[in-house]
Amino acid sequence: MARRAQPVSARPGLGAAACIAALMAAALAAVALRAETGTGLGPADGAAIRFTLVQAALSALFSVALAVPVARALARRQFFGRRLLITLLGAPFILPVIVAVLGLLAVFGRSGWLSEALGLFGLGPVRIYGLHGVVLAHVFFNLPLATRLILQGWHDIPAERFRLAAQLGAGPGAIWRLLERPMLAGVLPGALAIVFAICLTSFAVALTLGGGPRATTIELAIYQAFSFEFDLGRAALLALLQIALTLAAAALAFRATRGAAFGSGLDRPVQRWDASRPLLRLQDAAMIGAAALFLLLPLAAIVLNGLPGLAGLPASVGWSALLSLAVAAGSTALLLLLALPMAVAAARRGGLAVEAAGLLGLAVSPLVLGTGLFLLVNPLIDPGLVALPVTALVNALMALPFALRILVPAAQEVLGNYGRLGLALNMQGWPFLRHVLLPRLRPQIGFAAGLGAALSMGDLGVIALFADQNHATLPLQIYRLMGAYRMDSAAAAALLLLVLSVSLFWLCDRGGRRHAAA
Known part of the structure; x- marks a missing residue:
């Protein structure tokens, strides 16, 4: 009955979805049909698959692990500019990859700000190319996304739960054990799977920061198969493998994302009486400040390095x-x-x-x-x-x-x-x-x-x-x-x-x- 009681038709949307599926199937078929028989995956492709899985897993792990304390600090602190800071956390998602890479090079590259600071103490420069550079860039892009996902989990805990915990005299340890850890058990698997799925299809990051054949992703291997060898069969096989991996990660994300069943509240403002200790305030301020520096310094570097050359x-x-x-x-x-x-x-x-x-x-x-x-x-x-x-x-x-x-x-x-x-x-x-x-x-x-x-x-x-x-x-x-x-x-x-x-x-x-x- 509910489906019939709608004033708009679903046919245009169903038609659009069918056209998209048909278009993608036709494109994949066109590549597969033009492929030569006997082509297959070689040792270099196996290395690309392993590198893709390793960098995606490490990127997801570091992004989510760092996002937990940042989200926790934002959840239990109210300060001037908090809303603006949370909005700025979304900036890397719309930031062009090539721009972000230049910003990261300006800060973490061989001639970057960090290397110059280390040189003052007689230390060598930072090497950003390779696996660690790819993971660093992916953490830069996905730390804000993971923080927003996990922060939403904290917001879903009713304020009445924290009020009751305060009345019972629960401290930070008890709050973590009874409220925060169960919430994270429901949120973290989905966040890990989402970031993992996004990093599986990495191209521009690996192209600019990979640093050689040993840091090649599946997407970059597809690009090389097209542009250098025009091996359509190999490219088609890699594409099918990437589709299977991405869909598996997406299905895992949908399956793993679940709530912690805290129930609903009265939408009251959350007050965190358990987080008033000076040491916890200092800890949260340090986490928020470190995350803000990590995300905003590359943007500042882009502006400072780009201004002198605009006229030329x-x-x-x-x-x-x-x-x-x-x-x-x-x-x-x-x-x-x-x-x-x-x-x-x-x-x-x-x-x-x-x-x-x-x-x-x-x-x-x-x-x-x-x-x-x-x-x-x-x-x-x-x-x-x-x-x-x-x-x-x-x-x-x-x-x-x-x-x-x-x-x-x-x-x-x-x-x-x-x-x-x-x-x-x-x-x-x-x-x-x-x-x-x-x-x-x-x-x-x-x-x-x-x-x-x-x-x-x-x-x-x-x-x-x-x-x-x-x-x-x-x-x-x-x-x-x-x-x-x-x-x-x-x-x-x-x-x-x-x-x-x-x-x-x-x-x-x-x-x-x-x-x-x-």
Whole structure:
């Protein structure tokens, strides 16, 4: 009955999900059919698989282990600027990978700030390339995500539980044993699996910080199979293996994420009487300060190193910036055209099949997907002419899982609150979408659009395979400048990319929240 009482149809969303699944299947089939018989995986591919699993496991372990004390400190402290700091924790997620890498090199590289400080004490410079550099970059990106996931677990503990604990005279040890440890037992497995799944598909980090063949991920091995050997069979096998690993990690994340069954409360502000001791205050301040320095110092380095070179940027950087803006605009439009009907379909029917289709964007290698699309269009048109549109499409598919996670819960709430009223007023289809659903989804639409635009703006994936000298996006241009050892120009271009990415996110997010219906 509840499914019938909805004023909007699920067919467009189901059709979009089916098209995405068919498109990805066709792209994978195009690569597999062009592969030569007898190709298989060699010892180097086995090493890439082992390195991928090791770096993903270490990245997840360090990210979550460091996030626990940071989230705990944020959960039991109230201070001026706390909300701003928590917001800034999300900055690395929208930060272009190539920009973050330059910031990390400026701080932790051989000639970075940390190496210079160690040199004052007669110590050698830091070596950032290799496994430890890849893990460091992944921790930089995923520590904020893990902190937000774990912090939500602390927020889910009702304030009445802490009040009762205080009345019973429970100290920090008892609070940890009775409330915090059971909560973490339900939250940590899901956080570990999510970070592990994200790190499985690492490409740009391994490309820039891997440092050699012994630090090659599956995604980087796929890139090498395409760009250097054009071994489609090997690339297809690696892509299928990566899909299986990513889907297994995603399934584990969904299965492992569970609540600690604390029950509901009255939404009162949480007061932590157990955390008033000076030593605990000092400990929490140290954890928050260390996390803030680790996340904000690379951003400061990007700004400081990039400002002097802005005036001398080559004209090619400006052209690449315009191309990146065009790709981001097209990618964002495609993302919303796919995500909105799919969110409605998921909200109506429970969403497992629809969200599974959206999840393919995380599982399928963008390099394999882009190559498959080029093979499909090759008989009809020169693939070089559609390099930028294909890049925009792939970027939209890669951002789709995040957009659905933003839009689906809000769409479920709107349909639950206003669906029957819309039917009673005979307001169905486009009138309901225009006057009810879309106005109430504007904040989520703006946030999803901003996230998609920022991720597309900083993507270094498909374009690295097929772009020529005249059609390079800004991240690819930065990578080429780094390869030519023009680090001053690369730093300035990275600052430009950072400003453009953050500005796009802010404009879309602010535009969605402005005059949004309550």
